[in-house]
Amino acid sequence: MDLAGVAGLLADGTRAAFCLALLDGRAWTANELARYAGVAPSTATSHLNLLVSGGLLVEERHGRHRYVRVADRRVVELIESLAALAPQGSARPRSLSASGRQQALARARLCYDHLAGAVALAITDAMIERGLLEWGPEPGLTGKGALWLAEAGITVPGGSRRPPVRACLDWTERRPHLAGAVGAALCAHALATGWMTRIGTTRALIVTPAGRRAWHDHLGLPPAEL
Amino acid sequence: MDLAGVAGLLADGTRAAFCLALLDGRAWTANELARYAGVAPSTATSHLNLLVSGGLLVEERHGRHRYVRVADRRVVELIESLAALAPQGSARPRSLSASGRQQALARARLCYDHLAGAVALAITDAMIERGLLEWGPEPGLTGKGALWLAEAGITVPGGSRRPPVRACLDWTERRPHLAGAVGAALCAHALATGWMTRIGTTRALIVTPAGRRAWHDHLGLPPAEL
DNA sequence: TGGACGCTTCGACGAACGTCGAAGGGACGT
DNA sequence: ACGTCCCTTCGACGTTCGTCGAAGCGTCCA
Incomplete structure (x- = not known):
């Protein structure tokens, strides 16, 4: 080529x-x-x-x-270089709005035993941005990440063959969110401490006021984003 | 379009x-x-x-x-973005090793606003070897590199969306040399301090005795290589 | 003024490319 | 097990595009 x-x-x-x-x-x-x-x-x-x-x-x-x-990011740069030379403004269309229940599901939900949806993505992104988590080449927790977990009072069960960190493709956001043993522990802790609760018997979740404070304290997430 | x-x-x-x-x-x-x-x-x-x-x-x-x-510089960036994704195809069929003027061009010259030619390659290689610069996966300056720039009295203008470090394909050496905002700042500094001067009105450059000393002091380049 | 040179227009040829519908394979849910 | 859904393969069609040579136009130099 x-x-x-x-x-x-x-x-x-x-x-x-x-x-x-x-x-x-x-x-x-x-x-x-x-x-x-x-x-x-x-x-x-x-x-x-x-x-x-x-x-x-x-x-x-x-x-x-x-x-x-x-x-790759190089591909993004290439496309942006092309767009910079194309007088025709490349409109950024495409807004996917759905029904109310689906919006709730898209916002936060259980994916097996870990968090999914926009809130899960925000958490995952914040963890990566703060250097607690890494995707590639081998997904895993950093040293800072292990410390952060301990300070938050989250214990990840050991002994199992389950990988601590896995990337799970989010079907609403189409980007990977945190899964694996760490993702499950995080989710269990969020439900146990009341940071999030289930809506009825569905898989949809909502962030409680306490959870808003907690995510802001631990990850700097703006409450408006939750 | x-x-x-x-x-x-x-x-x-x-x-x-x-x-x-x-x-x-x-x-x-x-x-x-x-x-x-x-x-x-x-x-x-x-x-x-x-x-x-x-x-x-x-x-x-x-x-x-x-x-x-x-x-336009945007066009240069576009072509470089393409070349970055076409690893093997950048080879140039014709070799330009003819007249004396072209030899001078092959030695050191301006490529838009940054340095090109064998001298530029030597500078780029030395910066990489000393850990001041990295190509991949994300081209950029290291912390040591930023410090080195400051100590050399070179300031890179900020605020622009121009990437600090870019790889620009050298048409005589067929290897990438340093471009981007850092490359431009380095070149401007070299011309301003008299490390290099233009030959007449052409794009060819020569390294002055002061420049030979400076490149040796800052990067350890042997004067014979310049 | 004549010839050489650099570039352009025109017409024609052939290859490459994007498009579709129909048919088939594989995975999922009932 | 069945139908449904998503994707893929295949063949065919029409268009677009790059290429050239011949002829023409303008510029430069002797």
Whole structure:
């Protein structure tokens, strides 16, 4: 793949629309991208094959879904360099609003035994930003992270073969959130201390006032975000 | 012209070769580029029409000659972003080791607002070896590097969205040298303090005796290498 | 003034590319 | 086990695009 080849990957309107949509950092399915760009699913497949084999996108197969996302920060810079030279403003469309119950689910919910949804993402992001958590190359807790857990009074059960930190793909945010033994311990602690409670018998969760204070104290999360 | 249109301008091997050749910051004539890329003059004309009307190149007519050069620093950044994702394709078919002026250019020259050529490579390599600079995965200055800059009396202007460190493909050495805001600041400082001076009005540079001392003191570069 | 040179226009050719629908494979939920 | 859903493969169609040579135009130099 030479320079012209890489440029050729973005030289098509449909592929460019895919990449612009993926600039939000989320993972999209092939069908969503096809409907978004107004092309047939088979067309989207061939485009995604090109973009993935060209290294601009990476994919993750989950069941019958094919999730793709931008591979690298260099790709983002490339697309932004192109957009800077394209007089046509690249509008940032696409707002996914759903019904009330789904909004609650999208906000915070249980995913097996750990937290998911926008709140879980905010927690995960804050932990990474504070250097408590690392995704790659091997997901894991940092030394600071272990200390932080101890100070918060959260104990992670040992002895099991379960990996302490795992990345779980969030189906509303399309980005990975914290899972594994640490994620489960965090969730158990949040429920035990009343930072979060379940809505009825569903998997949806709400953050209590006490939880708002706690997340702000421990991670600096602005209460408005919860 | 939308994003895909801009990408399409660089999605052709001949046009990409034109732009890579023009990365040295000089102005080339249409015929030179045609011979360089191995296409007919008429073909070069149509390509140049596209690149100029697309805003990637600007032209100057002098008599019967048509000089073109890269329009803008944004275009340089775009090409570099593409080259960063096309690891193998950046090789240049023709070797420019001809006249004395070109040898001087190969030794040290301006590439837009930063240093290029063998001397620039030596500086870049020394900075990496001393742990002042890192290429990957995220090009950037280390903490030691920031300290080194301050001690050398070099201030990098902030506030801009320009990335501090970028890798710019060197067209004589075919390896990346230091670009970005740090590269520009380094170059400006070298010219301001008289470490290097321009040869006449060309882009070629020479290292002054004071510069030889300075590069040796700050980076340990052997004076023979400059 | 004549010839050389650099660039441009035009027409034509062939290859590459994006698009779709139909059919098939695999995973999921009932 | 069945239907449904998501994705993929395949073949075919039409368009776009890069390429060239020939001819033409303007500039420069002798």
